[in-house]
Amino acid sequence: MNKDTALALRTPLTDEVLAELKIGDKVKLSGVVYTARDAAHRRLAELLNKNQIAQLPFDPQGQVIYYVGPTPAKPGQIIGSAGPTTSFRMDAYTPQLLAAGLKATIGKGARSPEVLAAMKKYRAVYLVAVGGAGALLSQCIKKAEVIAYDDLGPEAIRKLEVVDLPLTVANDIQGNDLYQEGIKKYAIA
Amino acid sequence: MRELKTETIISAVKKMCIEANCVIGEGVTAALEKALTTEESPQGKEILQQILENNRLAKKNMQPTCQDTGTAVIFITLGQEVHITGGDLIEAINEGVRQGYTEGYLRKSIVADPIKRKNTGDNTPATIYLDLVAGDKFQLQILPKGGGSENMSALKMLKPSEGIEGAKKFVIETVKKAGANPCPPIVVGVGIGGTFEGAALLSKKAHLRKLGARNPDPFYAKLEEELLEEINKLGIGPQGLGGRVTALAVHINQGPAHITALPVAVNINCHADRYKVVVL
Ligand code: SF4
Numbered sequence: 001m002n003k004d005t006a007l008a009l010r011t012p013l014t015d016e017v018l019a020e021l022k023i024g025d026k027v028k029l030s031g032v033v034y035t036a037r038d039a040a041h042r043r044l045a046e047l048l049n050k051n052q053i054a055q056l057p058f059d060p061q062g063q064v065i066y067y068v069g070p071t072p073a074k075p076g077q078i079i080g081s082a083g084p085t086t087s088f089r090m091d092a093y094t095p096q097l098l099a100a101g102l103k104a105t106i107g108k109g110a111r112s113p114e115v116l117a118a119m120k121k122y123r124a125v126y127l128v129a130v131g132g133a134g135a136l137l138s139q140c141i142k143k144a145e146v147i148a149y150d151d152l153g154p155e156a157i158r159k160l161e162v163v164d165l166p167l168t169v170a171n172d173i174q175g176n177d178l179y180q181e182g183i184k185k186y187a188i189a
Numbered sequence: 190m191r192e193l194k195t196e197t198i199i200s201a202v203k204k205m206c207i208e209a210n211c212v213i214g215e216g217v218t219a220a221l222e223k224a225l226t227t228e229e230s231p232q233g234k235e236i237l238q239q240i241l242e243n244n245r246l247a248k249k250n251m252q253p254t255c256q257d258t259g260t261a262v263i264f265i266t267l268g269q270e271v272h273i274t275g276g277d278l279i280e281a282i283n284e285g286v287r288q289g290y291t292e293g294y295l296r297k298s299i300v301a302d303p304i305k306r307k308n309t310g311d312n313t314p315a316t317i318y319l320d321l322v323a324g325d326k327f328q329l330q331i332l333p334k335g336g337g338s339e340n341m342s343a344l345k346m347l348k349p350s351e352g353i354e355g356a357k358k359f360v361i362e363t364v365k366k367a368g369a370n371p372c373p374p375i376v377v378g379v380g381i382g383g384t385f386e387g388a389a390l391l392s393k394k395a396h397l398r399k400l401g402a403r404n405p406d407p408f409y410a411k412l413e414e415e416l417l418e419e420i421n422k423l424g425i426g427p428q429g430l431g432g433r434v435t436a437l438a439v440h441i442n443q444g445p446a447h448i449t450a451l452p453v454a455v456n457i458n459c460h461a462d463r464y465k466v467v468v469l
Pocket residue numbers: 083084085131132133255256257258334335336337338370371372459460461
């Protein structure tokens with residue numbers, strides 16, 4: 001399942017490109033991604049619940065959300081350290097966003113059965129970055145701009161431009177799960 | 190009586206907050222390098238390399254290794270012959286944290302109320318523990334504790350009859366349940382004994398020990414080795430994507446307990462096992 005070289009992907013993501021991805025594949029993602037964590041997700045979900053899609057801070061169609069709350073940028077820095085946060089806290093909101101057209105989420109840690117089912121249904125993937133590698137990952141971020149919910153501080157929604165962000169496919173559109181498969185492979189009974 | 194000014198304490202705390210978050214200790218680096226030689230999963234090896242590179246880069250740029258710069262957990266060892274002058278000790282610690290997190294561009298991750306969830310904006314209040322000792326020593330230890338690993342920690346009041354097997358089972362279950370969430374490879378702090386809150390504190394204090402140093406009691410030292418071996422059989426591996434190295438070390442702290450009680454607490458720390466100590 002592992003390919004040795006990383007696959008270059010560019011956002012927005014299309015169904016054709018996602019159909020090629022398998023769990024364990026290495027990906028280098030470039031283009032625009034949006035940041036959102038718990039508090040921002042709650043607000044996005046409120047808008048989706050009221051069917052106010054036009055009022056979302058960005059159109060989720062084909063887009064990618066990165067679960068990150070960076071440290072403040074030092075003078076001269078584009079962004080501070082910016083590694084993934086634990087994804088399961090966003091699980092309650094993810095199926096709605098996938099239904100609205102979101103094509104990938106980036107975080108760390110396994111997702112709920114509901115999110116796995118929604119990814120299969122709406123043909124979306126889950127990509128993981130190395131948790132705790134925030135200094136290294138921030139080097140791939142070339143532009144960062146707060147586009148909504150500034151009052152949330154590190155949890156505001158930012159529009160990032162990334163180049164070659166190193167990721168691994170943890171869930172593909174066939175419903176496979178790298179967390180289950182990987183652990184099974186190395187567990188000693 | 191030795192006098193110690195609060196301004197000395199403030200500047201020490203400020204510096205510690207920044208350094209602990211930007212510079213990972215040598216013990217952790219050595220353990221990660223050793224893990225690289227034992228890890229069998231190619232993916233796991235690559236992750237360990239990324240972590241090591243991340244830590245080198247963070248040190249070079251004096252930037253936090255991880256965006257979650259944690260709750261500032263601070264242990265004060267205060268000799269009773271020391272007289273603090275110029276203000277309140279606890280306020281001095283908080284002022285140091287305030288300055289360190291603000292001027293060091295660290296993330297402010299503390300909400301004032303757990304339900305209403307408004308950020309305090311300066312990472313205070315710190316979580317502070319005070320040990321009063323004889324003599325005129327004054328020591329500060331900081332553990333910036335990340336949320337991802339703290340959230341996977343657990344405590345259980347076992348029956349004394351469950352004994353060592355019960356304790357082992359609970360530790361392993363907790364690590365297994367944590368899976369990828371606490372950013373493995375992890376460091377497992379275990380508190381056995383004490384009261385309900387005492388066991389939790391013992392498990393947190395287990396992270397003050399130099400990484401991989403064994404419990405001075407051979408019984409618990411052996412238990413640490415056994416638990417590490419069992420944990421690394423789980424297959425969770427670096428970042429939970431499968432592999433041999435799930436934990437870098439297990440540290441146990443034991444304490445006296447009530448005749449009816451066997452509390453066991455497991456405080457998980459991530460590979461960002463951040464720590465700094467100063468003696469003033
Ligand atoms: S668990 Fe530790 S390494 Fe992972 S994101 Fe949290 S603080 Fe960083």
